[in-house]
Amino acid sequence: MSSSETGTRALIRERGGPPGRAELVLRGGSVLVMDARGSRAEAVAVAGGRIAALGDDADVAGWIDPGTRVVELEGRAVLPGINDSHLHGSWLGSRWPHTLFGAPDPEAAARVRGALVRDRAGRRAAILRAGRMLAEYGITSYTEPGVGPGEDGGETGCFHSEVIDVYRELAASGELLQRVTLLALYGVLDGPSDLDTVLRGIAARAAAPAEPSPEWFSVPGVKLFGDLIPLSRQAWTERAYDDGTHGDLLVRGDSVEQKAERLAEMIRAAHAAGLQIGIHATGDRTVQLALDAIAEAAAAPGAPSARSLGHVVIHGDLATEAQLRRMAELGVWCNAQSGIAAASDEWLAGMMGADVAAEAWAYGAALDAGVLVLSSDAPVLGFDWRRGIADAEARIVRTGGSATPEAARERLHRLLRAYTAVPAQQDRAAAWKGTVSAGKVADLVVLARDPFEVGAAGLPDVPIDLTVLDGRVVFER
Ligand SMILES: [Zn+2]
Structure with a gap:
């Protein structure tokens, strides 16, 4: 399914500063930012426990050095933790x-x-x-x-x-x-x-x-x-x-x-x-x-x-x-x-x-x-x-x-936010967690499939592949 079919917006590019050394780079997938607009990226770089950059694979290339762990997403999805x-x-x-x-x-x-x-x-x-x-x-x-x-x-x-x-x-x-x-x-x-x-x-x-x-x-x-x-x-x-x-x-x-x-x-x-x-x-x-x-x-x-x-x-x-x-x-x-x-x-x-x-x-x-x-x-x-x-x-x-595919996609975005960006607001911590944004903490989850490909009903069958907390991998399937 193309990104336009999944009801998503243009690719977002953000950078926290000049490239440094990333401890972790996730690339080649769908990074679901979980901002209100539904922004997406394809890759994300993590440095010092924070989101250092996001965009496409070229945008994060400068962050990779021999010590960086690079995870090839191969189309998998990344969400905020x-x-x-x-x-x-x-x-x-x-x-x-x-x-x-x-x-x-x-x-x-x-x-x-x-x-x-x-x-x-x-x-x-x-x-x-x-x-x-x-x-x-x-x-x-x-x-x-x-x-x-x-x-x-x-x-x-x-x-x-x-x-x-x-x-x-x-x-x-x-x-x-x-x-x-x-x-x-x-x-x-x-x-x-x-x-x-x-x-x-x-x-x-x-x-x-x-x-x-x-x-x-x-x-x-x-x-x-x-x-x-x-x-x-x-x-x-x-x-x-x-x-x-x-x-x-x-x-x-x-x-x-x-x-x-x-x-x-x-x-x-x-x-x-x-x-x-x-x-x-x-x-x-x-x-x-x-x-x-x-x-x-x-x-x-x-x-x-x-x-x-x-x-x-x-x-x-x-x-x-x-x-x-x-x-x-x-x-x-x-x-x-x-x-x-x-x-x-x-x-x-x-x-x-x-x-x-x-x-x-x-x-x-x-x-x-x-x-x-x-x-x-x-x-x-x-x-x-x-x-x-x-x-x-x-x-x-x-x-x-409404059960139309368009309404369901829009709602899935908002329901995913209700487990990520919105509870960060409840915690009064939206300035530093809850979305995949440059400068926020690198709390991330990698799903085996893009939720928008399977819909809400299919989501329980999507394996959880990787959990990142403060830039550290704390679970890997
Ligand atoms: Zn209770």
């Missing part, structure tokens, strides 16, 4: 392959209970194991959403605040195989949190020193729990479940009104402290509350804008189209896992009606609003981002998205 922007690293490393949804052996997965890691060595081993598995999938960044003192007494041990220390240690020793962004947790996981405890945690987090190597490990903010999930009838919703209830908020309080006011107070406090907020919110009422509280906090005199902090609605299962547009206005991300929709669509229809299920997981509207960030939530689901893209595409088409 994948950024799984919601993934529980230490839990994944200690549970795999027992995912919560779609486990290869569901009975064995159901038997996984109690403590999975008990000490520092166990936490370290789990993170390193997850890192090796993720490197095989081209994943070079992830967000660990919710680790901290709130879970120091937690059942699995995977969310204990010592995990933060282990990440810091691995970042310092250069052993991390992904760049990690972590959201600190002061409430409890999937349970009701206490207002005063969370407010004290927010104050402590705001006063904490910055991490020494933020390109490898940073803690920009906090994880808050708004509500639980629709399937347990615990998402807080406008429309009723089949038993007449509307769900609830995960905040301690005497009434839902009091819980709502307390959750809004947590959000306003975190915002005023300049922290990024990742709020677990699945019901439309919870999403509305979060957006209203963020808007109110941002309107306070001298407060930072919501966009500058990059808050994240995590899951957003029942977010309405109007709410998705509001997120775009405010600069709030909707971080979604398409495998959840694939696994629970029929279940939701049974519980809330076919019309509610059809309007849920509105990935097409989220893409159009420019707020969609895709992630796996592993080990809730598997961490195969190729499957995540295929599932998102299937959901969008099934809920009315």
